[in-house]
Amino acid sequence: MRYLPLTPEDRTEMLGVIGVDSIDALFVDVPASAQRSGTVDLPLHAGELEVEREMAALARRNRAAGDGPFFCGAGAYRHHVPATVDHIIQRSEFLTSYTPYQPEIAQGTLQVLFEFQTQVAALTGMEVANASLYDGSTAAAEAVMMATRVTRRNKAVMSGGLHPHYVETVETLAHAAGVGTQRLAVAIDAEDAVIAAIDADTACVVVQTPNVFGTATDVTKIAAAAQAAGALLIVVTTEVVSLGLLKSPGEMGADIVVAEGQSIGNGLNFGGPYVGLFACKEKYIRQAPGRLCGETVDADGRRGFVLTLSTREQHIRRDKATSNICTNSGLCALAFSIHMSLLGEVGLRQLAAINHAKARALRDALAAVAGVEILTPRFFNEFAIRVPGNAAGIVETLAAHGVIAGVPFSRLDAKAGLDDVLLVAATETTLDIDITVFSKVLAKVIAQ
Amino acid sequence: MRFTKDHEWVAVEGDIATVGITAYAAEQLGDVVFVEVPDLGKTVKQGDGLAVVESVKAASDVYAPVSGEVVEANTALGDAPETVNAVPETGGWFARIKLSVPAEVEALMDRDAYEAFLSTL
Amino acid sequence: MSMNSVGRPTRPQTANDGARGPETLTGARGLLQDEALIFERDGWHKTGVDLPEASAPADDLGSLLRTAPIGLPGLSEPEAVRHYVRLSQKNHAIDLALYPLGSCTMKHNPRLNEKVARLPGFADIHPLQPQSTVQGALQLMDRLAHWLKTLTGMPAVALTPKAGAHGEMCGMLTIRAAHEANGQGHRKTVLAPTSAHGTNPATAAFVGYTVVEIAQTLDGRVDLADLESKLGDHVAAIMVTNPNTCGLFERDVVEIARLTHAAGAYFYCDGANFNAIVGRVRPGDLGVDAMHINLHKTFSTPHGGGGPGAGPVVLSEALAAFAPTPWLVHGDDGFALIEHAGEQSAETAFGRMSAFHGQMGMYVRAYAYMLSHGADGLRQVAEDAVLNANYLKARLSDVMSPAFPDGPCMHEALFDDSWLEGTGVTTLDFAKAMIDEGFHPMTMYFPLVVHGAMLIEPTETESKQELDRFVVALRALAAAAKAGDVERFKGAPFHAPMRRLDETLAARKPRLRWKPVAEAPLAAE
Incomplete structure (x- = not known):
């Protein structure tokens, strides 16, 4: 077996050094009832060629986004990732290292995290950011829990534009921890409605911009209202490329910003692994979840970096920790950071402008299709349309014609009564011909 | 000055008790990097959590050695947590508590008893 | 006061580096470059991607449009590659050597x-x-x-x-x-x-x-x-x-x-x-x-x-x-x-x-x-992982003190620090000296139930030769500690990309990001 270096002779010799005569003697503490003599009922080992063949066969049964017209968004976006990114993250020293607990031999990872934290803080317009969380949805749940610690209040108000899967993720964690949640009625353009729901128990309001329908919102007023009432404003963004074009949540007064960072540096990967961005005002940092990297000096006085403020974390605080999180999303954060370094401010702004232009072109094309109504008033690269009939059915029909048309809202929330709403996204990867094909096929399917 | 088995000290003047951690505790903890002192007006019962003191690798609760109301907190520790290491039993105090059960003080160890207790650890 | 972790030094102590020679003039150490942050390279107007021109955004976004600069530097592709390759070389990795972190199972990652x-x-x-x-x-x-x-x-x-x-x-x-x-x-x-x-x-x-x-x-x-x-x-x-x-x-x-x-x-x-x-x-x-x-x-x-x-x-x-x-x-x-x-x-x-x-x-x-290993290979994985750990335990037990000497261990061998008593060397010092010898330290101070714990998990993907190399290094270090060669430990690591880092300073004066306005360099108090 190619991954196992020990030879039969090695094993015999090593057992001799240990002073036992068989490997079974090392498993002597396992109860007899659980001892198994043979192998479990699964196939035996296979060579690299056979494994690759089987995996390729499975992969072929999926329709890749790049295979044709493709318009899915709703929390995961298809962008072009420069080849350099994937090359660097496969370097042994990044790919096969552990959490940087020994900073003297982990400065590579640590400096990247310090740069990543700075990039995320700049992008979101916040003072500080952590070294990443699992993904945007779990980051949103962590942010809500943090707000309850900061305010010592016990209720979260979520807007009707927050991604329904994020709502469910927040509810899972909040309810387990005894924190109340209130989700406002699903609405395409009503993030402001959270203001009326703030009361003396409200720890935070959670709004999304651009929201799940793609609507971009100026949250300045929401921030002021929340803070006046002693609550925090948590702003969620699932499409970070939007921050190249739109005002940052920090500029608009957010207390905590969480984002799904997948769009930069990371592929679609059927939903994971992704990278949760988490940024906040500096005064709240000791209540923040997850790892933090900080600057310091070594014994020679040279600048270096270490994980810091660890007493918030589970391995020290145990049952009093700010979160149970142990890992971050290290390699995905590295991919984000490399891609962001390649883009720079110039590239990010241009990328964002292209995305917005593609989405406007898509809007214009779809608006011309008889029976289609554009629902989202202000958007970045994603918007909602109303189609005549069931959106999920139309998506299936279009898929049969080779067009992946977007995400039916009912897939995210079947109870909202929005079965005729379809979420569509366009990015720099969208070709003009894709838009033409989509609108033509859609027109044909609707006409039938 | 009186002491607890959890390594807090208490010095009483009138009905006000000043509370800190002992030199032994400060030494064991290592470099103190952060201190969370209590809010003014907080009432505590003997044994309740009063403050949190953190080194790089440990976060420890400081328990109230006596019951009462917090009337003063050493907020200067926020910018200078190293004071706890430098002068734990003077300038490194955490809070002043207005005693509600003065008799609690007498039941705590005196310095000799505390030294004797340390020698058993 | 509660104490839920073992107190240990978190800032450098004595720094005796007599034999290492003078510092270099550039801060580099041979192949290891002194690499500035991306924010310190003046790449504010640079980009490493070629994108088509985009039309101006529609005015329907109005006041939502970003006007202020973001503050993100860019790198051309060759600069980016070099930046990250230079950083990578300051990391230990499984692909480089044994990574015996107990509880972490640092095994080979097949390509x-x-x-x-x-x-x-x-x-x-x-x-x-x-x-x-x-x-x-x-x-x-x-x-x-x-x-x-x-x-x-x-x-x-x-x-x-x-x-x-x-x-x-x-x-x-x-x-x-x-x-x-x-x-x-x-x-x-x-x-x-x-x-x-x-x-x-x-x-x-x-x-x-x-x-x-x-x-x-x-x-x-x-x-x-x-x-x-x-x-x-x-x-x-x-x-x-x-x-x-x-x-x-x-x-x-x-x-x-x-x-x-x-x-x-x-x-x-x-x-x-x-x-x-x-x-x-x-x-x-x-x-x-x-x-x-x-x-x-x-x-x-x-x-x-x-x-x-x-x-x-x-x-x-x-x-x-x-x-x-x-x-x-x-x-x-x-x-x-x-x-x-x-x-x-x-x-x-x-x-x-x-x-x-x-x-x-x-x-x-x-x-x-799973497909590669199959049912038979996975069983062999467990057996070799346990064999490797017991082999290390057997070969180190006479110089270090196993926490539970009786009976076999499973896939990791736990030692306490009683064997270091009186040497003036702590578990942390020992770990840092291992870095100088080319190995990643084992898990230290965990589990909490064992004083000065050292938890060694070699995994099944280590060859006997690599284990023997590790044993030789640890035995030599153990002998040095017991012989009073304390300086080797207290100042370690001497040969890593960085010397021991001041975690106390990092926690007392948190600097969690680069700031556009230059701050005074941090210095130990």
């Missing part, structure tokens, strides 16, 4: 797994595209589930958790849901040994449980009498790691499960150490109700400098119905996902753990690894 994870059919599919267009992905998830269930002897698995700690949360929420459904919602206590991973009590507390510690016997196992005395109608679950964090198999695990079930509680097993028994012992045969499996440990998905991980949770019959959404089911037209609690058969699902279907990229890698 075939990386290759197949990048097939567009896996890497370039969207979690919400029509299910009819991702049947291969769903089939892979189904097969992975089948392997995990078969290897553990458990009837169900929740794939979505994104890491071990997330898996723990999934397991505990499942248990909570089951109790509530059975009218046992009053059970609010979780029992866990003092030796548990910090995530166990953190998870239990996070989902609203109170944690009570279980005592440990002198031979490093759960104290059955203590467990029995603490079980009762108020206990929701026990959380026990097996093999445990001392590297020992819980001999009485079947009895632990029996007592737990008799008290009406569930048995959550922390599966962090599954590598020791994979393919040889099935947790289902031990009475476990829920156990997370760290795909990044046992099934070789790369640790990536701290993630991403993946932590699927296998579940017993009693818990299966409460697993989180999405559920993968066999429908009339192939595989289907039930994505919302309360829908179809997922009536009792406790909810959702995250936005999508979990760590697909990790599933692909883990499944490729």
